[in-house]
Amino acid sequence: MESRDTRRYVLRDGRQIVQFGVTNGPLDRAEEHLRDGKRFTSMTVVGPAVTRDTALNWERGRIEGYQRTHEGKRPRYNKV
Numbered sequence: 240m241e242s243r244d245t246r247r248y249v250l251r252d253g254r255q256i257v258q259f260g261v262t263n264g265p266l267d268r269a270e271e272h273l274r275d276g277k278r279f280t281s282m283t284v285v286g287p288a289v290t291r292d293t294a295l296n297w298e299r300g301r302i303e304g305y306q307r308t309h310e311g312k313r314p315r316y317n318k319v
Contacts, residue, residue: 242290243287243289245262245263245291245294246262246265247260247261247289247298248261248285249285249301250282250316251280251281251283253280255315257279257314257316259301259302259305259314261294261295261297261298265282277316285297
């Protein structure tokens, strides 16, 4: 059985979503994004910890949903 240690998060710049992501350490990940020069005003952890596969499926689904409502564009920092 896979461990449930992966967190899902949303980065926003004001009201605009700029990235959907998954991580095992939300605070470390936020600091990493800042060091990488990403501009955002908040990072919201979504739901409880889940398995890595569940988190990756959630991320893919959120990006696809975003694309459907934003003329095929991805959030600013979701490249792939």
